[in-house]
Amino acid sequence: MTFQGVQVRKVDGVPRFKAPGAISFIVTVLAITLVVWAISGVGLSAERLSRGLPALGGILGRMFPPDLERLPQILWSLMVTFQMALAGAVLGLILAFTLAVLAADGISPHPLVKHAARSLIALFRTVPDLVWALLFVITVGLGPPAGVLAIMVDKIGFAGRFFAEAMEETDKGPREALSALGATRTGIIFSAIVPMAMPSFIATSLFSLEKAVRGSVILGLVGAGGIGVELKVAFDLFAYSTVATIIICIFLLVLIVEQVSNWVRRKLI
Amino acid sequence: MKRVLHGVDLDIEMSAAVSLIGGNGSGKSTLLRCLVRLIEPTSGSVHLYGQDVGSLRGRALGRLRSRVGFVFQRHNLVPRLAALTNVVHGVQARRHGPRTWLQTLAASDDRDEAYSCLEAVGLGDQALQRVDSLSGGQSQRVAIARMLMQRPDIILADEPDASLDPRTGREVMELLNELTRSRGIPIVIVSHRMEHARRYSDRIVGLSGGRIVLDTPARQSDPEALASFFEEAQQ
Numbered sequence: 001m002t003f004q005g006v007q008v009r010k011v012d013g014v015p016r017f018k019a020p021g022a023i024s025f026i027v028t029v030l031a032i033t034l035v036v037w038a039i040s041g042v043g044l045s046a047e048r049l050s051r052g053l054p055a056l057g058g059i060l061g062r063m064f065p066p067d068l069e070r071l072p073q074i075l076w077s078l079m080v081t082f083q084m085a086l087a088g089a090v091l092g093l094i095l096a097f098t099l100a101v102l103a104a105d106g107i108s109p110h111p112l113v114k115h116a117a118r119s120l121i122a123l124f125r126t127v128p129d130l131v132w133a134l135l136f137v138i139t140v141g142l143g144p145p146a147g148v149l150a151i152m153v154d155k156i157g158f159a160g161r162f163f164a165e166a167m168e169e170t171d172k173g174p175r176e177a178l179s180a181l182g183a184t185r186t187g188i189i190f191s192a193i194v195p196m197a198m199p200s201f202i203a204t205s206l207f208s209l210e211k212a213v214r215g216s217v218i219l220g221l222v223g224a225g226g227i228g229v230e231l232k233v234a235f236d237l238f239a240y241s242t243v244a245t246i247i248i249c250i251f252l253l254v255l256i257v258e259q260v261s262n263w264v265r266r267k268l269i
Numbered sequence: 270m271k272r273v274l275h276g277v278d279l280d281i282e283m284s285a286a287v288s289l290i291g292g293n294g295s296g297k298s299t300l301l302r303c304l305v306r307l308i309e310p311t312s313g314s315v316h317l318y319g320q321d322v323g324s325l326r327g328r329a330l331g332r333l334r335s336r337v338g339f340v341f342q343r344h345n346l347v348p349r350l351a352a353l354t355n356v357v358h359g360v361q362a363r364r365h366g367p368r369t370w371l372q373t374l375a376a377s378d379d380r381d382e383a384y385s386c387l388e389a390v391g392l393g394d395q396a397l398q399r400v401d402s403l404s405g406g407q408s409q410r411v412a413i414a415r416m417l418m419q420r421p422d423i424i425l426a427d428e429p430d431a432s433l434d435p436r437t438g439r440e441v442m443e444l445l446n447e448l449t450r451s452r453g454i455p456i457v458i459v460s461h462r463m464e465h466a467r468r469y470s471d472r473i474v475g476l477s478g479g480r481i482v483l484d485t486p487a488r489q490s491d492p493e494a495l496a497s498f499f500e501e502a503q504q
Contacts, residue, residue, distance in 0.1 A: 171348075173341065173343055173345035174345050174346060174347045174348075176307065176341070176345060177339070177341060177345035177346075177412070177415075178358060178361065179307075179334075180305055180307055180334055180337070180339040181334060181335060181337075181338070181339065181358075181359060181361060181362045181415075181416075181419050182330075182331040182332065182333075182334040182335030182361065182362045183331075183358070183361040183362075183365075184331065184361070184365050186365070187358075187361045187365055187369060187370070190367070190370045191347065191358050191361065191369070191370045192347050192358075195347050195349050195350050196347060196348065196349065198349060199349075
């Protein structure tokens with residue numbers, strides 16, 4: 001090995017960090033203060049956590065071994081949960097696409113329609129799915145239909161925004177070419193915009209389904225059907241070994257859905 | 270707002286090949302786009318087939334556009350779709366609905382016609398290839414096939430060779446010339462190459478600063494005068 005004329009220069013005099021300006025300094029201090037205020041405000045303390053840890057250990061100890069006695073009933077509820085998630089997500093995605101077309105810049109038929117569709121999507125997105133579930137439990141009664149409606153509305157809010165953005169970001173060239181040959185708005189949407197936005201649609205749809213499966217578990221806690229009801233009853237009865245069985249089943253369902261979703265994503269995008 | 274065209278008066282006969290030449294920003298593409306209202310003129314009027322283009326709305330504008338085949342600088346194809354599907358889209362000039370969206374849904378007659386359009390541009394063997402796997406020259410050929418599928422009465426070509434290397438660009442220009450001459454379709458072509466303007470057109474119209482400064486039959490054009498025009502235009 002030979003080195004010839006090798007030079008190494010050490011960088012001197014270049015500061016590693018720039019000294020913050022007055023405004024950056026004030027903003028940083030304010031941000032730190034805000035975080036400290038939030039943590040202290042909720043009463044989270046090391047002392048409280050250390051007191052809670054043995055209790056958590058006790059519950060975990062009572063969870064094992066998991067009780068398999070109610071496994072058939074739990075698997076049935078898990079299937080209902082999956083049905084709720086799938087039905088709610090698919091219905092939500094279909095409506096999200098329709099609303100997204102009306103809300104997307106440059107695609108919407110009229111500015112008023114665009115603003116109305118955007119407002120509706122924003123409303124669906126900002127209200128949490130648990131609140132929708134409570135609302136639908138009151139209006140359509142306890143059980144899976146309320147859960148399906150809650151998931152559907154939540155997915156309209158979630159996917160509607162992403163679908164609209166995906167369509168807005170598509171290349172304008174093919175749209176202009178079809179417009180120049182006299183294609184209708186519908187023709188341009190389905191011939192050019194949808195195919196170009198398809199990878200984004202697929203990614204958003206699969207993520208929506210994963211989110212729906214996770215979300216549908218919680219919805220049962222407020223009476224919207226599915227495995228959440230089983231979980232709540234088991235907690236109420238302090239049947240922690242049954243809780244363990246339910247949690248393991250939920251974990252496996254979410255894992256399977258995520259794996260299948262990843263596989264589909266790899267194949268289609 | 271910058272004024273691109275300054276009171277241009279121009280009559281184009283519907284039987285010939287006309288080249289619009291000029292430097293960057295001279296208004297060539299703008300003039301072409303005004304013809305099908307891809308750009309709205311701020312004043313003045315454009316008449317095509319006896320119709321005031323500016324007064325047309327909705328379906329009437331769509332019907333007029335369907336008679337005009339437009340070839341863009343970039344191919345403007347839908348990248349994830351097959352070449353055949355992109356050509357089938359050309360049928361939307363005269364028919365609408367789901368059967369015009371994908372080649373798999375298309376009526377047999379439309380599918381056959383789209384395939385023969387692809388064959389006319391030498392890409393019959395690439396019909397089911399996704400267009401994002403084709404070269405720039407092949408993509409521009411697919412765009413020309415889509416335009417043929419439209420069965421246009423006139424073709425407007427906005428520097429169709431601009432995004433291609435010189436050899437591929439020449440091939441595309443040859444193809445357009447052959448197709449328009451053999452089918453008797455008039456063409457207005459924006460070009461930035463003097464040799465293309467002289468070889469492929471009957472009339473040459475030169476624009477500079479949004480005004481017509483040259484209008485001459487191609488055969489009688491003085492090569493030296495044209496060369497100096499191009500030289501000035503490029504400065």
